[in-house]
Amino acid sequence: MKPAPFDYEAPTTVADALKLLGSHEDARPIAGGQSLVPMLAFRLARPSLLVDLNRIPSLSGIEEKGGVLRIGAMTRQAKVLASDVVKRHAPLLVQALENVGHPPTRARGTIGGSCAHADPAAELPSAMIALDATMVIAGSGGERRVRADDFFIGAFETALQPGEILVALELSKQQGVSAFLEVSARKGDFGIVTVAARVAVKDGRCIDAALVLGGIAERSVRCAEAERILKEQGATPKAIDAVLAALPLDAVTMDSRSASAAHRRRLIPELCRRAIEAALASQVTP
Amino acid sequence: MTARNVSFTLNGKPATLAVEPRQTLADAVRQHLGLTGTHLGCEHGVCGACTVLLDGDAIRGCLMLAVQAEGLSITTIEGASPPEGLSVIQDAMQRHHALQCGFCSPGMVLALESLFAHTPCPGEDDIREAISGNLCRCTGYQPIVAAALSVAEKNRANLGAAAPSA
Numbered sequence: 001m002k003p004a005p006f007d008y009e010a011p012t013t014v015a016d017a018l019k020l021l022g023s024h025e026d027a028r029p030i031a032g033g034q035s036l037v038p039m040l041a042f043r044l045a046r047p048s049l050l051v052d053l054n055r056i057p058s059l060s061g062i063e064e065k066g067g068v069l070r071i072g073a074m075t076r077q078a079k080v081l082a083s084d085v086v087k088r089h090a091p092l093l094v095q096a097l098e099n100v101g102h103p104p105t106r107a108r109g110t111i112g113g114s115c116a117h118a119d120p121a122a123e124l125p126s127a128m129i130a131l132d133a134t135m136v137i138a139g140s141g142g143e144r145r146v147r148a149d150d151f152f153i154g155a156f157e158t159a160l161q162p163g164e165i166l167v168a169l170e171l172s173k174q175q176g177v178s179a180f181l182e183v184s185a186r187k188g189d190f191g192i193v194t195v196a197a198r199v200a201v202k203d204g205r206c207i208d209a210a211l212v213l214g215g216i217a218e219r220s221v222r223c224a225e226a227e228r229i230l231k232e233q234g235a236t237p238k239a240i241d242a243v244l245a246a247l248p249l250d251a252v253t254m255d256s257r258s259a260s261a262a263h264r265r266r267l268i269p270e271l272c273r274r275a276i277e278a279a280l281a282s283q284v285t286p
Numbered sequence: 287m288t289a290r291n292v293s294f295t296l297n298g299k300p301a302t303l304a305v306e307p308r309q310t311l312a313d314a315v316r317q318h319l320g321l322t323g324t325h326l327g328c329e330h331g332v333c334g335a336c337t338v339l340l341d342g343d344a345i346r347g348c349l350m351l352a353v354q355a356e357g358l359s360i361t362t363i364e365g366a367s368p369p370e371g372l373s374v375i376q377d378a379m380q381r382h383h384a385l386q387c388g389f390c391s392p393g394m395v396l397a398l399e400s401l402f403a404h405t406p407c408p409g410e411d412d413i414r415e416a417i418s419g420n421l422c423r424c425t426g427y428q429p430i431v432a433a434a435l436s437v438a439e440k441n442r443a444n445l446g447a448a449a450p451s452a
Contacts, residue, residue, distance in 0.1 A: 001329040008307035038330035102419025107343040
């Protein structure tokens with residue numbers, strides 16, 4: 001349970017961090033360390049060099065500018081959870097964070113670290129997809145932007161290339177109301193099934209919807225057909241029945257001793273119903 | 287890998303240690319300083335026994351490398367206890383029989399210290415959330431929650447604050 005030896009550098013700028021990451025073939029960036037340090041302890045990760053991002057001030061902070069909320073990748077989960085501007089701008093992110101770990105892990109864990117780690121059962125990737133977030137990536141060739149839906153590729157696999165760093169997340173103002181629900185063994189554990197639901201209703205019509213399942217496959221699953229039904233038929237009880245009938249249950253591949261694939265398939269419709277209803281119940285007309 | 291020096295504030299006093307980068311903060315305070323109040327249970331962030339305070343916030347001592355503490359302020363259970371006797375939380379835990387084997391207790395005390403620093407009069411839900419990342423295999427948690435509630439009650443009386451609506 002002790003990590004294998006590695007070297008350690010703590011640069012203070014993104015440029016220096018990129019240089020260091022480029023200098024070693026198996027260098028790894030470390031953010032809050034809440035997933036990477038256990039992997040080091042189990043020796044599932046054995047980097048030769050750890051590049052600590054905790055000393056880079058430009059990677060932390062929450063800023064709203066021109067209708068876009070930019071959250072630095074190293075912003076602590078606890079900071080985001082307690083942020084009034086995030087609550088106003090992207091309540092779904094706060095709802096998701098309430099399910100992420102515990103106060104001590106959220107005090108160190110970062111918003112970008114969880115996304116870059118891309119655990120298939122983590123809450124934040126689903127929230128980012130449901131919010132249509134933009135992931136801002138820095139590399140030796142400059143910055144590039146990737147939609148969340150294209151960023152998350154598979155289990156622990158993202159669009160980040162070796163030597164690149166996730167520097168920020170950008171969020172447009174959330175359209176509609178939302179809820180994030182999950183079934184987990186204990187509060188704070190990874191989800192067996194998670195649901196991020198977002199519904200935008202205007203003049204009785206559903207103008208936008210997102211329904212994203214997590215914990216069931218290699219990556220979060222966007223329920224395209226269910227979203228289409230919501231948008232076509234509105235968020236009525238009858239439409240919700242149709243939505244639940246159109247969920248991609250065949251996308252469930254996660255099958256473990258603690259939760260079989262069949263169990264997860266049984267959980268999904270009820271959890272989706274509750275999430276959509278909870279989102280609609282939270283509707284406050286501005 | 288060679289050891290390197292790291293300087294930080296530990297329990298209010300400056301400390302400098304020569305550590306290997308791979309050493310966790312919890313290992314460093316135990317092995318280099320003999321501060322064995324910080325317990326190590328799972329060593330991968332699940333049990334909370336190694337909880338320490340970083341600038342007042344509870345964190346996992348096993349998930350932070352000692353080298354990362356450079357310039358920061360760390361409090362261990364030794365620093366959260368008065369030189370003589372017990373802290374308010376420790377005293378409440380003793381009175382409510384909130385420990386049996388005591389292995390989780392340092393982590394529980396510091397998780398609660400962190401809670402009370404931000405929320406002097408927490409309700410039961412706040413308390414359960416605050417200790418949700420700390421495993422106790424003896425008490426069933428009820429006496430720990432009762433102890434914390436008694437501290438909240440005392441703070442409320444002292445502050446003349448209204449009971450939380452939650």
